[in-house]
Amino acid sequence: MGIEVVVEGLTKSFGRQNVWQDVSLTLPAGEISVMLGPSGTGKTVFLKSIIGLLKPEKGRVLVNGVDMVNSPEKDIMETRKLFGLMFQDGALFGSMSLFDNIAFPLREHTRKKESEIRRIVMERIDVVGLLGAEGKLPGEISGGMRKRAGLARALVLDPQIILCDEPDSGLDPVRTAYLSQLLIDLNAQIDATMLIVTHNLDIAATVPDNMGMLFCRNLVTFGPREVLLTSDTPVVSQFLAGRREGPIGMSEEKDAATLAAERTTGNGFGALTGPRTVVPQLEPSPGLPVRQAALRRRERVMSMMGRLPEAARTAILDSHAPTVGGGHP
C-alpha cells in the first residue's frame, strides 16, 4: 500500500516573489488526489518541492519519516526512489527510443540485468498501451503517446507515490477519458499514493478521492472530492464551472473594481451558482481488483462527516448508496 505524504506549513518564494505560503495537507496512503489551480499558481513548484527538487524556505514534507525539505541530501535522494514523477512536458530524451527512455531510471538507479530490465520495461509499456511502439523515437509518435511513455517511465521503479504534472495537456477528450481510466486502473493494481496536477475538469470530477486548489498564494482548500465539487466558495465554483465571471482573472486575480462591476451587471458569480451534481467516481475496469484505497477512504471520510459541509455530506452518502445493477457500467 502507498505511503502517506504529510505537508506542513510549506512556504516557497523565488527571491521576493512568494509562490505560496503555509500550505498544509496530507495525501492519504494509496488514495488519488488532484491539485487544481490557475496557471502560475505554483502547482509544478509544489510537486517539485514534495520530492525535494526545490527547497521551500519554511515547513516540512514528511515521507516515511524523512523530511524532503530539511533532511540530509542523502536521505532525500534515497526517499526520492519511492516516487515516480510524470513531468508536464513528458521530458523524454529525443534521441532515445521509447524503450531506452523508459529503461533509463532502471539503468541509472539499479543494478538489474538487461534481461530483467527488458521484462519490466515491456510490462510497463503494456500497461500504458504502447506495445509495438517501443522502438520509436519520441519525435515519431503523437503527443498522447509521449504522455503515456512518460507515465510508463514514472512507473518502472515500482513507485509508492506517483506525481503527475498535467498528464492530460495536449490530449483530445477521448484520450483524456482513456487516461482517466488508466489512472484509476493503475491505482487499483498498485495501490500507490497519487497526486495529479490538472486543469481538466473531467479528470477532476471523475478520478480523485481528494481535491485541493491553489489560488492567490494559498491552498484554498483540500479534502474529500465531494467538498470541492459542492463548494460554493467563489474561486472554486468559478474554476469548476470554467467561467470568466468570478475572482479569477487573466492575470490570476481581478481587482476589486472589476469584481464590483460584474456583480452590478448581473454577471455576478453568486447569481450563477446553482446546485451542482457530483458525478460518480470512475471504477476500475472489469477484471481488476477493487481499489483498496476507496475502501479505506470510505472509513476515513465517515469519521470526518461531522466536520464537513451539508452539501458534501449529502453527496458522500449518495455515493455510498447501492447503484441500480451495481458494478461497472
Ligand SMILES: Nc1ncnc2c1ncn2[C@@H]1O[C@H](COP(=O)(O)OP(=O)(O)OP(=O)(O)O)[C@@H](O)[C@H]1O
Ligand atoms: N526555478 C524558478 N525560478 C524562479 N521562478 C520560478 C521557478 N520555477 C517557477 N517559478 C515561478 O513560480 C510561479 C509558479 O510556477 P509554476 O510552474 O509552479 O506554475 P503552475 O501552477 O505549474 O502553472 P501552469 O498551470 O501554467 O503549469 C511562476 O510565477 C513561475 O514563474
Ligand SMILES: [Mg+2]
Ligand atoms: Mg505547471
